Amino acid sequence: MASSSTRQWVYVAAIVGGLGLGAWALATFSPIPEGAEVGQRAPDFRAMSLTTGDSVSFREAYKGSVTLVNIWATWCVPCRAEMPAMEELYSKLKDRGFRIAAVSIDEGNVDDVRAFARDLGLTFDILHDKSGEIEKIYQTTGVPESFLVDREGTIIRKQIGEHPWNSPANHLIVEELLGKSDGQ
DSSP, X not given: OOOHXXXXXXXXXXXXXXXXHHHHHHXXXXXXXXXXXXXXXXXXXXXXXXXXXXXXXXXXXXXXXXXXXEEEOXXXXXXXXXXXXXXXXXXXXXXXXXXEEEEEOOOSOHHHHHHHHHHHTOOSEEEEOTTOHHHHHTTOOSSSEEEEEOTTSXXXXXXXXXXXXXXXXXXXXXXXXXXXXTTO
16 A cells, blocks of 8 residues: 555645646647737738728738838827827838828727827828737737838838937938839
8 A cells, every 4th residue: 555655745846847848838839829920921811991991901902012000098198209200211111101090909999099090190090909919910019110011021120219210311221122123
């Protein structure tokens, strides 16, 4: 007959073995998080278009475009500060295929997001992800956070925090990305 001490060690061994097996299964069968880093393909996400009210897929809606994905919120002061610079860059280059997918992560009423865009006179695409899923998919650390994506869907630049998107340097980068597929 086994002593109670031996039974306890058998239980401990079974528990440790079960935990090890579980860890192995998670490591082996869990999907690898995509994240969003320079040089990688931009992860797909779905968000509601404030123009149509429809859920759109990033990869489907922006395929073939040079796109600035901007993750922001109405309560974010740096987000509000950088939006006019984004609008200026967009206005200058939209006719050449430049697009902006500005994804609000506000949990509140979508009317607040619409009012924000209207107050700033934004004409680029305003999307809404009330669930905040894009933050997980892109593994963001806060707002604003932006990702410049080329026509092939590769992330060319990642910017954390407010940024002067209308600067000559940024204008040149986007123009070069637009020119690549224009045969230039």
